[in-house]
Structure formats: C-alpha cells, structure tokens
Amino acid sequence: MKNLKLISMILILGGTLFGQQPSGLEIIEKTYNRPSSKTLEANLSMILENSRGDQRVREIKQFTKDFKGVEKKLMVFLKPSDVKNTTFMNWSFDDGSEDQWIYLPALKKIKRISSDSDSDYFMGSDFTYDDLGDRHPAEDTHKLIGEETIDGYDCYVVESIPLDEEYMYSKTVTWIIKDKWIGYKKEFYDEDEDFLKRLSLVKYDEFGEIIVLTEVKMENVQNGHSTIMRLSDVVVDKTIADNMFTERMMKRGIR
C-alpha cells in the first residue's frame, strides 16, 4: 500500500473532528485513516527542474488498483518519444516489500529491477519511494506544535519525529488543512537536522467525497532541484481489469 496513496494523491476527506484541540497523533491518524478509492486512472506529468532552471517533462499514463494485501500500478511512458511505451509495473505489498518490472520496447524484454531502499529517489524526481507512500502514524511520534492560517487555509501544524533513528529524515513538519484533512505543506529535515525539502499542494480536485491532490510540488532546498507532479484526466473508481497488471499487458502496451 505504500506507494500508491500519495503518488495518486488520493486523500479522502475524513470526518470532522469535534473537540477543540486534537493531539498530533489524532490529526495524523485522521489524515491516514480514510477509505481509499479502489482504482485510479490518470495522466501524470512529471516536471523535473534543476537549479539552473533546466527542465525535463515526462508524460505517463498510469493505472492503479487496490488488491487484497497488494497495490498494483502500471505506468506507461508517453513522452519523451524515445522512451514511448516503456512500461513500469510496481506491486507494493502491505508488508512493505515490493516487486518491480520494466519493459523496454527497444530491447523487447521485461526485466525485474530492484531498488535498495525507500530512500531512493523515484525516477530521478525529488520524491523518494517513501515520500510517495503512506507512512503509518505509528512509525513516528507526533506533536501538535501550533495552528496557522496560510493562503487562507486554517491548518494544524504537526511535528513528526521518526522512532527509527536511522531513518533518512530526522523530522518532518506537516501543515494539515483543518476541515479537509489533507496536507497543504510538509517540510523534511535531513539526518543532520538541516532543512532538506518542501512539499506543497498546488491544486486538488474533489470527486464526490474523494479528494485527489492533482498537483504537488517537491522542492529540494539544498540542491535547488524541484519536481512537479500533475495529474490530469483523473478517473476515480472506474473498473480496471485485474489482468491489466501483468507482464503480458506490459509488453502489449496501451492502445
């Protein structure tokens, strides 16, 4: 389940919390514990920018489906043209393990790839695999450190410190929009407790009860890189066949 939720950026509006001052943990749990949509189909634009302002854009068609105990995802590259139909499939199991495959049309072969850890960056972006997944609230200690109104949104400010001292971040601070239970801004601090990255919400769309964060931006303040992930043509809870997530489908591509 780790990878799907944030990359698809589905955060579902939780119930309104009565009671004046929820605890940090309660806020994070409210945000985490939401029923998720079963499937998601969308076009993803990944816009990578370095400190000199050079930009790269990738257009990807992505399908996600929630199975029992595993979340499966298929990503088909549309652009740039020299990687067109390159397909990436990811099975993310609830126990944290992952299987990944890639199909290179020029090689006409499917290959398993494995990545060392959650701290690896996803496709050269500023998101680590872990940033894209949902971090379980029990993995950190949370503290409500204040309330702030930014850009017209009333937010709780929660500081989260990982229990695992070896974790790649020493601390994160999240601004959560009060009545929507979605993160508006998140700041990441590196192992040396220096400010590393800032995640911000640019745009979200509501599909009935479901809120999809359709544009988010991650900025690495240390090296000047940034990544924008923008979803378009979002379709929520459409029926996607189970066999979409197979090697055969990877080879065939989408028509």
Place this chain on the structure above:
Amino acid sequence: MKTIRDKILNHPYLTMGVILLVTVFFFNQIKEKGRMETDLDKYMPHNHPAFVYSDQAEEMFDIKDGIIIAIEHPESIYNPETLQKVKDITKALQKMDEIHKADVTSLYTADNIVGTEDGMDVKAFYKRVPKAEKLDAMRQGVAGNDMVAGRLVSVDETVAVIIARIDDDVFTQDFYRAIIDLGESFEGPEKVYVAGSPIVEGTMALLGPADMKRMVPVVVLAILLVLIGVLRSLKSTIFTFLVVAISSIWTFGLMAVVGIPTYAVSTMIPVMLIAIGVADGIHFYSHLGIFMRKNPGADKLTAVKDMLNGMWKPVVMTSITTAVGFVSLLTSQVYPIKYFGLFTAFGVLVAMFLTLVLIPAGIMAFNLPKLRIKDNQESTHDSSVAEKFSAGLLSQKRLTWLITLGLVIMSLWGINKVWINSSFLDKFEADSDIVQTDAFINAKFGGTSTINVILETEANGTFKQSDVLELVDEMQDDVESYDMVGSSFALTDYLKRMNMVMNEDKESHNTIPEDEELNAQYLLLYEMSGDPENLWKVTDYDYRRLNVTFQVKSDNSKVINEVLDRIEVYRQPLADMGVELNYAGSGYKALIFTDLILEGQIMSLALSLVIIVALLSFMFGSIKAGIVGSFPIVITALIGFGVLGIFNIPLNTTTALLSSITIGIGIDYAVHFLDRYRLNRRKGLTLEKAISETMDHSGRAIVFNAVVVIAGFLVLLASVFPPNRALGALVSLNMFISFVGTLTIMVLLIVKSGIFSQNDRGVK
C-alpha cells in the same frame, strides 16, 4: 633640494626617528590587517575565455578536485576490518563541514549495477560489513564491474580508495591537518595514504613558506657577512641592510593599508628588494670609500655631501628605470602578478628614498665608517686590477665578441627548448612522501590527475545517438592506449555496463547499443533504479553536453599536452557530427594559467625593454646610450632563458617571474657604469683612462653588489624545497650574467658606439 638635504643632514636623529615611526606604523598595519591569500583559485583570471568556459562546465557537471585516501592491506582488502575502515573513513569524511555528503565516493557508497537472472539491480556493495563467508562473492562482484574495479579498488585487490571531492574555496591549513590526521588514525596493519591535487597544493602551500622561513635568516646572515666583507664596516652593513628591510616593511605595510592580501608571488618581493636594494647602498658606500681614501682628512659633512652629489643621480636613475620595469607587469592578465609588479616598484622607490635619506643621516649620526690602512693598500691594488682588466678587455675585443656571440647562439638554441611546466608535483623532491604516494596510487589506479573533455552540440538528444557515442567511446579507448592515461569515464560507460547486464552479462554486449531508443530506455532505467545525480556528472538533461573524464598518471605539462594532442585528433571527426570539443577542470586551467603567466612575462619584458631604452636615451641624451645601456638586460634575459632550455629546467610560475629581476639588476649595473663613464669623459679623461676609472669606481661597486647577492642566494641551494633552490640558482645566475655582461660586452659597446666621446656631446 639643497635645503631639504641640509635639513636632513643637520637633523639626522629626527630623520631617523621619522623613518622609524613610519616603519612602526606600517609594521602595525601588517600585524593588524595583513593577510595571506593561500587559495590558489584566487590567482586565476576568471574572466579569461578558457576559464569562463571551464568554470561553467565545472558548475554544470559538478567537476571538483578530489582528495584521495588510499588504504592498503598487505594481502587483500577483502577482510572485515579493512572494509569497516573503508566505511568509517567514508563516514568521517562525509561528516566534515568542508565536504558535501554526496561528494564522497568509495566502495561503500558506490552503485553496483548488476545483472540478475531476470533483470537488473542497482545496489550498494555493502551497508554492513559482510561476514567472512560472503566476502568472496563481494570480491567477485567488484572484479567483474569495470565501473568500480581499478577505480575504487585496485585490480590486485590490495588497495581501496575513498575519494572526497571538495569545492575550490574550502581548503585551509586546518582542514589539511584534519585530513592528514584522519588518515593516520586508521593506520595499522593497513597503510593509509593521502593524495590528490588539493593535498599536493596544500603541502606546497605549507612547505614552501615554511622552508622560506627557515632559509631567509640564513640568506640574510650570508648577505650580512659578505656585506661586511666588501664594505668593511659593520655600520655601513647595517644601514645598507636596513634600507632593504625597511623598504620591505613599507611595501607590505602599504599592501595591508590598501587591503590587498599577500599572494604567494608577493613573497618574492623581499627577494627582489634584496637583490636590487643593496645595490644603492653599496654604490653609496663604495663612492664614499674612494672619496675618503683620496681625501683622508675630510670631515663627515663634506664626505656625505660629495657622496650625495656624486651618486644621487645614478641611484635615482636606476631606481626609476627598475620601477618602470616592474610596473610593466601590469600588462599581465593575472592579478597577483600585477600587484607584484606594482608593489615591487613601490619597494624599489622606497629603497631609493631610504638610500638618499637614511644612509646620509646614519653617517651624520654615527660618523663615517672607519678606514683601515690595510684598505688603503688594497685600494691601490684594486685600482690596478681595474686597470689591468680594462686593458685586457680592450685588447681582447675580438675574443669577447666571439664568446658573447657563442653564448647568444647557444642561448637561442636553448630558448627553443624551454618548456613550461604547470605541475605541482614536480616541485617536490622525487623521493618525498608526496611524490611517492602519488606514484603508488598512479600505479594502482587510473591516475591522480584529471582532464575533463566537454562535448557540446546544438541538438537535444545528440548524446543518445549511437554513432556519436561510439565515436566518444573510440576516443576514450584511443586516448587510454597512451600509457600515462589510466582510465576514462563517460556516459558511454554507463550504457555499456547496462547493455551488458541486461544481456545476461555477456562480454559481447559490453558495447554501445546500436538502437538509439534503447540508449534512451537504458538511461531511463538507470534513473529509476540508480542515483540519477550520477548521470548529471557526465551529461545534462537534454543530452546536449557530455563530460568525458580522463585520469592521467602525472600532472606534468608535457604529459598533459601529450594527452590533449591525442584528444585533439577527434576534434574534426566530432565536428563533422556537429559536436564541439572543449576542456575543463583544474589541471587544464593550471596549464592555461602558466601559459598566461609566461605570455604576460614576455610581453612585459618586451614592453619594459622599449620603455627602458626610451628612458635611458632621455636620461643620457642619446639614443645610442639607450641601446647600449639596455644591452645587459637583453644578454641576461637571453642567457637566463637559454640556460633553462639547455639544462631542461621547465618554466613555472616562479621561474618565469624571475626574469623580472633581470631588468631590475641589469639596468642598475648599466646605469651606474654609464653615468660614471660619462662623468669621466666630461672631466676630459681619454677613453682608456675613463674606462679604467669607471671600472675602478662603478665596476668595483657592481662586483661587490653581485658578490653579495650571489652569496646570499646561493645559500638557498641548501633548501629542501626544490622551487626555492631553483630560485636561489636563478637569481645568482642572473646576477652573474648581468655583472659580467655589463663589465665586458657593454664596455666594448660603449667603445664601439663612441657615446660620450668629445665628438658625441649629446644633450646636456
């Protein structure tokens, strides 16, 4: 003028007091505001096109110089203890403030791209040190990976390196010390070596000045002793030396006041001032001695007035011409050298001022130097030596001309062989630790010096094209076939490695894929599974630029140029594909920098020669005199450079600068001689008599001056730092040629040109 002179002579203590106060002021300024600029990067002319380009490329591809820590185990590094040390050193370096975490590379941090049965994996070689039974698998993994074997672990598996790339501006003495200490703390049973160009530069920055600090007192002592020998008076010696010392203090004081830091070349200023400054004093005292011998009963005021009257003009003339010579260094593109020229000129003028003021005041305050009877006897002896020498010279004109001609021809031949060496390593003794360490690492790995070749095109995606990449790969192979090039690294290496592992690790696929789209897809794959930051060290987002790195086993300019020549072969084939070739990196910049220094040096030599001919012509009212007087400079410069060529001594920043001293000294000798000779002719002496008298008067002082400075600088031959030895040898050589040239060939030129003869009255 006269009233100022009289005031000074009447108030010698006041005069000395004022000079002392000014000196104390400048001394305090040095203590308060003076600072050394040790950052070599500050020397570089950053607006020079080659530097602008290189700086941009360095920023774009994150090209930096690396400190190399090598750890050697007598049998194999594949044991838990050594691998733990590799990890610990890596982590320790990453924690240092001066080093960015991502800039440390070792077996511990390296990405291992491996083929698996059903795919590809990019992972670390180890996180925790592997257990004994897993060591062999790791060993094989490294050996089979061209991107690591021979780069981070030596092929014989006894040495592993940890490379920390650092920014240009972080190197300090403390940091240097910390790195050395870090290395030492991991010694035993492994041996730990520290190398890399920042370390070489750091050692040089430490060793050079330290050696100078040790040698300068000895040089000063030698000069003082010889000064006593020639001046035969402690008082005169002290005052002559004070002129040099105080002018140095004022010069560095002024630098501190106007806020210009002391660059490494500025430490040459006292050297210049010693060589030039003592001359004024020697000529003064020498004149005084002759007057006192001729007028035994004269009182000090009369003697000092005669000294000033007789000598102020040549001293002013020599100082101004010398200063102008140094000011001509302003044509250099290198700022520290501009400053060097400017401040040395200032120092020369201060030395002149002090000679004109302090020496007379000193005599008034502490009386005339004592003349012993023995001196009188010797002086007659000296005169006869001068007479004999003049007569001999005049009778052996042909021989003198022939020898000169021979030397000039030999020098011209030698000059053709002069080469420039921007190497830092060649400045150390062949058996020094740093050279040995460098040789050790060069023997085990690709090379400690780096050349970056930057390829650039207009069209996006060019460096995904197979034909272009194959040409780059061919260039890499071709250049690597030169035995001084250990390895190269480029985007091609990633693609070849991935092509191989994606095709069941078959060596036959260790090639650039033929399909352009496959290149693109491999690169995407690498980004997905590896650290994409690594890619941006070898190419850019648009695949429009490529950074090809060559590891070279020497930083010697001959070797670097040889490598560049081999790369140049590919300039045209690449251009045919629309690819432009350029260079970047500190090694290349050092090469350009040394060229620039030399170019500037030759420019300024030529310019100052023109100015000096003009000045002398004006001072002596005769163009002929101007040409004759500049002859010693030309001879000295020719022979000086010729000797470098003949003895295969390369030019570097220090030796190139030394040619400036040629002007300073050569012109002094010539002016003193010419001025005295003109005076003697005006007195109505015959040509032979005038030459003989000038030989006795100016010639003697010139010999004294030469002996003093040569003796002083020969002491530097005992230095442990080769550049300081070269300095000693070359200053001595320049002094020697200048003085011999002035007293022989210039004298013959005077005769030949007939200047200052009764027929050639010139402008008064």
